[in-house]
Amino acid sequence: MNRRHFLTTSLATLALPAFAESAELQADVVICGGSLGGVAATLAAARNGLRVVLTEETDWIGGQLTNQAVPPDEHPWIEQFGCTASYRNFRNLVRDYYKNQYPVTAEARAQRYLNPGNGSVSKLCHEPKVALAVLEGMLAPFVSNRQVQILLEHRLVRADVQGDLIRSVCLRDVKNGKERILSAPYFIDATELGDLLPLSKTEYLIGFESQKQTQEPHAPAEAQPSNQQAFTFCFAMDYLEGEDHTIEKPADYAFWKDYVPQMKPAWPDKLLSWNMSNPTTLGRREVSFDPSGAVTKGMNLWTYRRIIDRKQFSTGAFRGDISLVNWPQNDYWLGNLVDLPEAEIQKHLKRGKELSLALLYWLQTEAPRSDGKQGWPGLRLREDLVGTQDGLAKYPYIRESRRIQALFTVLEQHVGTEARIKWTGKTKEEVTAEPFRDSVGIGSYRIDLHPSTGGDNYIDVSSLPFQIPLGALIPQRVENLIASCKNIGTTHITNGCYRLHPVEWNIGEAAGVLIAKALDAKVRPAQIRKNPKLLAELQTRLQNQGVELNWPRLTAR
Template sequence: MKRTGFLLAAVLVVTVAFALSAAAKTTRRVVDVLIIGGTTSGTTAAVAAARQGVTTLVVESTPMLGGMFTAQGVPAVDGNANLPSGLWNEFREALRAHYGGAPALATGWVSNTLFEPHVADSIFKAMAAAEPALSVEYGFRPVKVFRRGRKVSGARFVDKAGNRLEVSAEVTVDATDLGDALPLSGTPYRLGMDSRSLTGESLAPEKARNIVQDLTVTAILKDYGPGTDRTIPRPEGYDPAEFSGCNATAVGDPIPPEMVITYGRLPNGKYMINWPTKGNDIYLNVVELPYERREAALRPAREKTLRFIYYIQTELGYRNLGIADDEFDTPDGLAYLPYHREGRRAEGVVMLTFDDVMARYDRPAPLYRTGISVGDYPVDHHHKCRPDVPGIAFLPVPSFCVPAGVMIPARTDNLIVSDKAISVSNLINGSTRVQPVVMLTGQAAGTLAALAVKAGCTPREVPVRRLQAALLAQKAYLQPLYDVKPDDPDFGLLQRIASTGILRMTGEPYQWANRSWFYPERTVSVGEFTLGLHDYAPQIAVEDDPAPLTAASAADLLRRAGGRIAPSADTTPLTRREAARMVDEALHPFERDIDFEGNLK
C-alpha cells in the first residue's frame, strides 16, 4: 500500500505540474524603457521616463509601488527635509495634502515625515496612472536579462503561476532592491565590505569582507483602542531576554521604554516597528540566493519581528497595539519584503566614496560637477547583530550629490542602475541608500533612459550636462544647496554655477541634516573667486587676495578667462548671487561639457 500511495502521489504531482505548465502563458511586450522593480527608485524612474514621452513599463513583484516606503514598511523618511528636490518634493507635497499639512506628518521622533504605507502606495499609483506612456505589471520577478555583446535589450519575468512576461526595450533600468539584474545580465558588481586598498578610504577595513548590513522585516502596529487585547499567540522560541535592553538609542543612550514605540509613530494611531537596538534587526545575507530560496531563508527575520511584537505587547504593556489589518496582505501581517539596507553594487564608470563626499573639491576627479541627486543623511550602518564587525556610528558628512557615472555600468550598455545598486563604496552606501536619495537617483535614471531613447544612443553617450539640464527643468537639485530653494528665481542659475565649482559651496556636518551652503547674499573675495575660476580657466592664477570682488574686478578676470563681457568701473562689492550672474553671462560655463569624472572636455 505504501508503494501504491507513493506512485499515486508522484503521478498527482506530475499531473498538477503539467496542468500548471499547460495553463501558463507567455506575454510579450515592446517598450522604450523597461524598469525592473517598482521600488523607491523604480517608481520615480518610471514616472520620470514616461514624462519625457517614451513608452515605459515597470515590473514589480509585490502588489505595491514604492519599495522601502511601502512594500518594505519603512514609512519614516531619512533625510532631505531641507532639500525639496524633484519627485521627492512632489511626493512629500502629496502626503501633506492628504494628511492636512506638514505638522500632521511629524508624528514620531525619528523623522519629521511619517505616513502610512498604503497611503504612499496610493500616491505612487496615482502618479503612475496620470502618465499615459506608463504601464505597470505586478506579481512578476526577473529570471533573465536579454543581452547580446555589450547591449541589454530587455528581460524575462515569471509569476507564481508560471506565467512568463518577456519585454523588449531600448533601455533597461535595474531598480531592484538587491541589484538582481546585475548577475542576470552578466554585469560585474561588488558585494559586502570593500577593502581599503580598493576605495582608498581610511575608515574601510584593510581586507574586503563578505558582510552586508543587518536587515529588518518591519511591522506596522495599530492602536485598537483602550482596553482591547490584540496580543498575538506566543511565538515559538520566545524568550524576553532576547530584547532586554531595547530601550536605548542606536548609540547606546538609555531612553524611556515608550520611546521604542513613539520612535516610529505614524498618523492614525499606527506605529512602525523597525528598531535597531535589541529589536528586530537581524543578520541574514540572502543576496546571492535565488528567489525561490529567499522566502525560506528570510523566515527567521519574520519570526524575530513576531517575537519582538509579542515582547512589546507583554513586557512593555502595549496589548492594545496589534498588527495593522489594513496594510499588508501577508499571512503574518508583516511587510511584503524585508528592509534590505544593502545588496549588490555595480562596477560603474566611476565609484563614489566617502572621501569624495568629505572633500569634494580636493579629489583627483571632481565628481561633484556631475551631480544628479542629493542627500544629507549621515553614514548609517547597521551591524549590531554582528559583534565581529566594528561599529560605524553615524559618521557626519556635508550634504552631498550623487554623480551621474554611478548609474552607468563600466562594461554593459543600455542598462542603467539605480536604487542601492549604484556604483558606490560600501561605506558611503550608508548615506546614499536612504529613501529620498534613492528616489532622486531613480528620477535621474528614468530621465537618462528617456534621453538615450530619444537620441538613439546608449546611456553612456548622453552628455552629462544634457542630463543635468533635463533634471533642472524638473526642479531637481544637482547640488545640495541648503539655502537656495526651488522657488528662488535664481534656483537654476545657482545650481548651474555650483555645478561648475567656479563659486564653491561650504560644507557643514550638522546633526541629522548635514548642510552645504551657497551663501548667495554674502560677498566674495577676489582670492575665493580666482580659486574656482582657475579650475575652469587655468590661465587665471589663484590669488591670495582678501579684497571684496567687485563688478570691475570680476569683469576683468572673466575677460582674461575668455569670457565675453564689457569692462566695468563699478567698485561696489558683489554678492555671490551677482557674481554667479556675471559668470553665467560671460562664460556660459555650464554649456561646456564634462566627462563622467567631472573633467572639462
C-alpha cells in the first residue's frame, strides 16, 4: 500500500473497532504504556507474529517524541550506525513525510539528512505531530489486520497477580470510567513512570541509591529514594514580530519570577534568567535568546530545539520559525510524581504547568533583550502542535521512572568514562564500556542528570558507548513481566545515559523480540539469559532483524 496513506491515516480510527465490543481482551502480550519503548515493543512483537494489546493513558502514542513533545536526543554517529534498523526507518520516514507532505524548498528536498528545524540539539528536530503520524503509519498494517489492538486514553488501575505471575491487568477508560480486563502470558511495562510495577508487586527502586549499595563514584553516602530528577512540561512557540500574543499572567507568576533555586552546588541566579549552571562544570553559564535566530552572547535557546526552520520551506508556508521549549528554566524539581498521594502528585503537575506558562509570560514581557528592551510579545504559544487547549504537552517530559530490581543492574562503573579509566604509570589507557555477554542492543549518551528534587545540581559526566544487557530488562522475581523503557535495571546515575530516544526504542524492540522467543521456546526470559544456546539464538534473531549488539571502536563522549 501507499506509504503516504499510512503516514496520514489516524491510528485511533483504525484501532477502535477491534475492541469496542468486548470488555475483556486476550493477547500474546499486553504492553502497558504507549511510550517510545512501548511502540517499539509493539512493532517488534507484531513483526514476530504475536497478538498485541497496547495501552496508553493519553490520546497520543509515542511518549517523549509525541505527547511529551521532545525532539530526539541522539549520539554523534546516528546517521551511520548505533541504532536499530526500525529506528532508522522511523527517522527516514520522518524525513520522507516532510519531503512528501510539506512544501519544502528544492535545496531542502535534496538533503539526504534533512533536519526540518535545524535545531542544534539534534540532527532531526521535528514536530511532535509528525512523529505521531509516522508511528501510526508504522503500526497501521498490524492494526488493520487486528494483530495489534490499541486502547488510547486507558489508565492502569490494578493487576491480578498469583505468586510470581501476572494473570491480568485492569484499565479504566479515562473518558467514561468503564473498565477492561486484559490477560496474556506476558506483560510489558512501558509506562513512563513504571506504573505496572507497584500494581503487580514487582520489586523496584526509585531515586538515588547509596554508595554502599552500588559503589558508584557519584552516588551519595546514604540512599535518597525521594531525590528524583526534574520533570518538564514542554511547549512550542513561533514568533510574529509586531504582533502581541501575550498570554494571561499566570497566577503563580510572582513566585516563579523571583524564585532562586536552592541547589548544591549553588545555582547562579534566578531560575527565570539567562544565567544558569553549566551542567559539566557547575559554574555560571550565560545563555541567550533571540527569535530572529541571530547568534548572540552564549548559546541561543531559540535555535537549540527549533523544530521548524521556515527558510527550508516555500515562501509563506510558515509565518515564523517554531521552537520547542525544554530548557533548564522550565525544569520542575519541587516535587515528585511517584509513590505519593494522588492529591500531591496533582499539585506538582499543576505547578509544573504553571512554571512553563510563567516562563512564556516572562519571555513575552520581561526577559532582557540584547537591544536593551524587555520581552518579545510576538511569541505565540502553539497549542495546535501539541494537541492541547493549554498549549503545554499532553504529558510531562519524564527523565526518571521507577526501576525494576533486575537480574542485572548497570552501574556507573560499567559505562562511566572516569570510573573505567586505567593508568599505566602516568598514562591513561584507552577504555571501553563493560562488555555484556547478554547484549541485546547498544546506545550512547552522556550521563546527563538534571537537577533533582533533593536539591542536587546537575550530574553531567562523560560515558562510553555502551551495550544494553538483557538482564536489565528482566525482574529478579516476577516471571512474565519485562521492562521496556526508563524502568530497566539501571541506577539513578546510569539512567542518565539509558533514557534517551534511540536507547529506549532499542530496549522496547529487544523486549518484544524476547517475548516472541520465550513463547516459541516455551521457556521464561530468565532461562533464555541463563542458557547459552537460547541466548545465542535470541541474539541472532535480534541481529537478523537489524539490532546492533556491539559498537565499533569509539572514543568517549
